[in-house]
Amino acid sequence: MGTMDQNKGVLIAYGHNLAAGAEAMIYAENNNLWDKVDIGGVCCTAHDLNRIGLGNGELKVPKGIGTKPKVAGAMGWWRKMIRSGVMDCVMVDEQCVFCDVLGDAQKRKIPVIATTDKIMLGLPDRTNDSIDAIVDDLVNFKMPGVAVLDPTKAGEIGIRVAIAVKPKRAEAKAQSLITEAQFQEGIKKCTTCNECAFVCPPHIRISKLIGDAIKGDLLSFSNSYEVCVGCGRGEQVCPQGINILDLFEYANRQYVKNQKFKMRSGRGPARDTEIRAVGMPIVMGSIPGVIALVGCSNYPNGTKECYDIAKEFVDRGYIVVTSGCMAMDMSLYTDVEGKTIWEQYPGGFDGRNICNTGSCVSNANIGDAAIKVATIFAHRNHRGNFDDIADYILNKVGACGVAWGAYSQKAASIATGCNRLGIPVVVQPHSVMYRRSFIGRTDKPEDWMVIDARDGKMQQIEPAPEAMLYIAETKEEAMLEMAKLCFRPSDNSIGRGIKLTHYCDISMKYFGKLPDDWHVFVRDVKDLPLAYKENMMKTLEEKFGWKIDWKAKKILSGPLRPADVSFDPTNLPRKIRTKK
């Protein structure tokens, strides 16, 4: 919440539909109220508020207004943010809004305005009442919240309430933050029954944190703060009624209040000119892949994982695209020079770039980039031709999605939406609850046959990509799988060598050994990564029985198939160019 100016009234717009938040910004602008109010977004509304007003102002939206709101934070930080006491008024819209927003806000005397009929939180619909009457009711705490389904009206009410309620909330705010005595009283109640640890998604041993706090050491509470996903499940089951998130808040009060970060604004789709420039290197493999990182802060082992994953791949020359809460969360971290990932790398759709498409509603732009490679670069017809485009992507476009931290069925379904387009996806361990996984059978060679579109002959290929929906246990396993899932049958030798280099390097870096199946992806000596070439050739001969001509440095026999730069893999018989 450190991005918010806490000397002003703080209005938070939370959700996925920016209409009311945007109207609030316009109201603040037209009435010169920015010195009295600060507007922050949580979840996707945060991205979208920053993207409005980029035009020339001829419409209703004042020019440059998009630079004025702040990104308060990702949805996974919601319960931590609301307990910090910083916000003065909350407007919720739709999707990804926690069901207990009203209760949490009411305890802290934060008026709530529901702005769409998708999520009304049981609040009375006051859309047709006068603005003055609604503001009076909220500012004087006559009711905890209202539903106002007219965004223009909701925006004005949000601004006026945030400004007027701030001084009135001061006492409630002070009371909502626990004191040292209350913290001590809370931790003393713990019986170390560990009921909370059983339900805690990232398996935090809360009793251990409490034990350390009893000895006067709050560091364990601080170190686990980012691992805690703010779900509140532990305190729901605690037989002693300990408010565990309040303990976290106490131990990290200054951190969350002062947490500041910089994020590059969402940019929307990849441009056609960018696709033309990268189409060939992606299909040939010399750009090793497109990595799409999406997620909602339900990380298995802390928020920093998303920064680590992004940095690993952008540093290796992949095109990294991201969106939504994951884009916000990776902004929290910096390198040794204090630069965020956005300051370390450019933001284009290109190798060694990191591209923020915008809110997770903008995930469509990520799939769209893959479609554009098929339509713009490969001239596939884009109308009524889904299977052809998906077939092209599956066989030729080295891309892998990652849904690391998906909170909901909706977020998990984004992954399977990518699958339909022929893009494999790696998901985090919690995704097992959605009961979906598409894993290839590498023990069944008959599963790995494709048509060569040049002449219609069937060709056995290496398992590339080996899985379509892979559940990884750790970020290290996820990264190794991501590198592997970027192999495509169409890779030329330079591209295959680059992809195999990254696959082997990541395995060496995190697991201290080469992956067990590296040899499966070798078709020719030119596919071998230079750094490992000699040793790999020896292994191919000695362990796998391949025949090597050492003088000519050639593989004589062993691979599943030869490397063939004009190989045209497809699963669609209608793509065969020469009929028998």
Ligand code: SF4
């Ligand atoms: S709120 Fe945090 S500590 Fe409590 S159960 Fe959820 S993740 Fe675990």
Ligand code: SF4
């Ligand atoms: S459930 Fe409550 S009492 Fe039991 S270990 Fe967790 S915090 Fe302590």
